[in-house]
Amino acid sequence: MTQITALDKANILSEALPYIQRFFDKTIVIKYGGNAMIDEELKDGFAQDVVLLKLVGMNPVVVHGGGPQINDLLDRIGKKGEFIQGMRVTDAETMDVVEMVLGGHVNKEIVSLINKHGGKAVGLTGQDGHFIRAHKLLLKNEAGEETVDIGQVGEIDKIDPSIVTHLDAADFIPVIAPIGVDSEGESLNINADLVAGKLAEVLHAEKLILMTNTPGVLDKDGNLLTKLTARRIDELFADGTISGGMMPKIASALDAAKSGVNSVHIIDGRVKHALLLEVLTEQGVGTMIRAK
Numbered sequence: 001m002t003q004i005t006a007l008d009k010a011n012i013l014s015e016a017l018p019y020i021q022r023f024f025d026k027t028i029v030i031k032y033g034g035n036a037m038i039d040e041e042l043k044d045g046f047a048q049d050v051v052l053l054k055l056v057g058m059n060p061v062v063v064h065g066g067g068p069q070i071n072d073l074l075d076r077i078g079k080k081g082e083f084i085q086g087m088r089v090t091d092a093e094t095m096d097v098v099e100m101v102l103g104g105h106v107n108k109e110i111v112s113l114i115n116k117h118g119g120k121a122v123g124l125t126g127q128d129g130h131f132i133r134a135h136k137l138l139l140k141n142e143a144g145e146e147t148v149d150i151g152q153v154g155e156i157d158k159i160d161p162s163i164v165t166h167l168d169a170a171d172f173i174p175v176i177a178p179i180g181v182d183s184e185g186e187s188l189n190i191n192a193d194l195v196a197g198k199l200a201e202v203l204h205a206e207k208l209i210l211m212t213n214t215p216g217v218l219d220k221d222g223n224l225l226t227k228l229t230a231r232r233i234d235e236l237f238a239d240g241t242i243s244g245g246m247m248p249k250i251a252s253a254l255d256a257a258k259s260g261v262n263s264v265h266i267i268d269g270r271v272k273h274a275l276l277l278e279v280l281t282e283q284g285v286g287t288m289i290r291a292k
Contacts (some may be wrong), residue, residue: 001239002260003164004163006284015211015281016280016281018243019279019280019281020056020057020072020220020237020280021056023057023206023207023279024056024058025056025057025058025059025061026058026059026205026206026207027058027168027200027204027206028053028058028059028060028061028205028206028207028208028209028279029060029061029063029196029199029200029203029207030060030061030062030063030197030208030209030211030275031063031064031192031193031206031207031208031209031210031211032046032063032064032065032195032211032231033065033066033067033141033211033269034062034065034111034211034212034213034269034270035181035211036071036211036270037065037066037068037069037106037267037269037276038068039270040271041272042269042270043109043113044113044117045272045273046113046211046269046275047110047113047116047117047119047277048117048273049273049275050062050100050114050119050173050275051117051119051152051173052116052276053275053276053279054119054171054173054181057120058279059168060173060203061164061168061173061174061176061197061199061203062101062110062114062121062173062174062175062176063176063178063192063195063196064102064106064107064110064175064177064192064219065102065178065192065193066101066106066192067088068178069101069105069106069202070088070094070098070101073100073101074094074097074230077097077098079093081094083147083244083245084139084148084150085139085247086191086244086245086246086247086248087137087139087150087153087191087248088150089150089151089153090150090151090152090153090189091151091152092151092152093150093217094151094152094189095151095152095157095187095189096243097230098179099125099179099187099193102125102177102178102179103125103127103177103179107123107124107125107175107177108123109155110123110175111123111175114173119173120171120172120173121172121173121174121175122165122167122172122173122174122175123175123176123177124161124176124177125162125176125177125178125179126173126176126177126178126179126180126181126190126195127179127180127181127187128163129160129163130160130181130229131159131160131161131162131163131164132156132158132178132179132181132190132195133156133157133158133159133160133180133181133182133183134154134155134157134180134181134182134186134188134190135154135155135157135182135183136153136155136182136188137153137154137155137157137188138150144261148152151197152186152187152188152189153188153189153190154180154182154188154189154190155192156180156189156190156195156198159195159198159199159202161202161203162201163275164176164199164203165203165248168236176195176199177193178190178191178194178195178196178223180195180290183272188228191248191252193210193248193249193252193253194248194251194252196208196252197211197253197255197256198252198255199254199255200261201255201256201259201260201261204260204261205256205261205262206261206262206263207261207262207263207264207265207279208253208256208261208263208265209263209264209265209267209275209278209279210249210252210253210264210265210266210267211267211268211269211274212249212266212267212268212269212273213268213269213270213287214266214268215230215232215268215285216266216268216285216286216287217242217246217266218241218248218286219236219241219281220239220241223243224286224287225287226286226287226288227287227288227289228287228288228289228290229289229290229291229292230254230258230291230292231252231255233250233254236250250266250289253263253266253289254289254291257289257290257291258291263288263289263290264289264290265278265286265287265288265289266286266287267285267286267287268286274286
């Protein structure tokens with residue numbers, strides 16, 4: 001391998017300057033999920049990236065998933081996870097597991113890693129201050145006629161940004177588990193992509209970055225689609241190119257773009273330092289979505 005000299009490193013750092021200037025004091029909402037949450041080296045790299053973005057003047061806000069970890073615990077208690085239209089079916093027992101994994105283990109691990117690298121992370125769920133208000137989600141069946149009850153799964157009514165804004169202003173890095181609460185105080189499991197998208201809207205974020213286990217959005221031949229508009233996304237939904245777990249991700253990305261988030265990126269979390277590549281270089285590592 002070619003050895004990088006001190007001058008090479010200096011040149012690389014100087015090339016990041018325009019991006020640091022452009023995104024200084026801007027909010028960047030990051031949905032953190034997939035392999036980046038399982039591989040130890042990727043986890044460490046993600047935490048370093050988030051701390052670096054904060055130190056150069058940006059305001060990263062992390063919303064995390066935890067699907068593989070939830071599945072692991074369900075398997076251990078002899079319960080099979082079930083999904084309908086990309087949403088986890090969540091009965092009362094599964095909801096207990098979701099709260100334990102997302103609000104407990106996963107959230108605390110991310111907070112600990114960020115703090116280990118010099119950040120000031122604070123863990124939250126939407127139950128804290130009831131800042132994520134939601135109601136029970138009822139899906140339509142494939143015929144679009146009958147509703148399908150998938151348990152304690154939430155659809156967002158409102159997100160109060162004040163807690164996150166106060167934390168940002170005090171140089172803390174919010175780390176948010178996607179658990180909401182309804183009018184009766186019942187906990188609801190909410191898709192993390194949807195929480196990240198709505199949070200990006202209410203915070204007037206500059207960027208929404210969704211980290212996943214694919215290079216981005218792929219066409220039917222497996223080719224990466226680097227730029228997408230609302231019209232093209234509608235076509236991809238219609239012909240079945242976008243389906244399953246990618247559906248809520250794309251829907252959230254598009255809603256955020258239409259609601260004023262300047263750019264939305266679906267990036268490959270399996271690439272080391274994917275976050276820095278997306279924010280601080282021209283290269284990028286995925287699909288960018290804009291309203292037009």
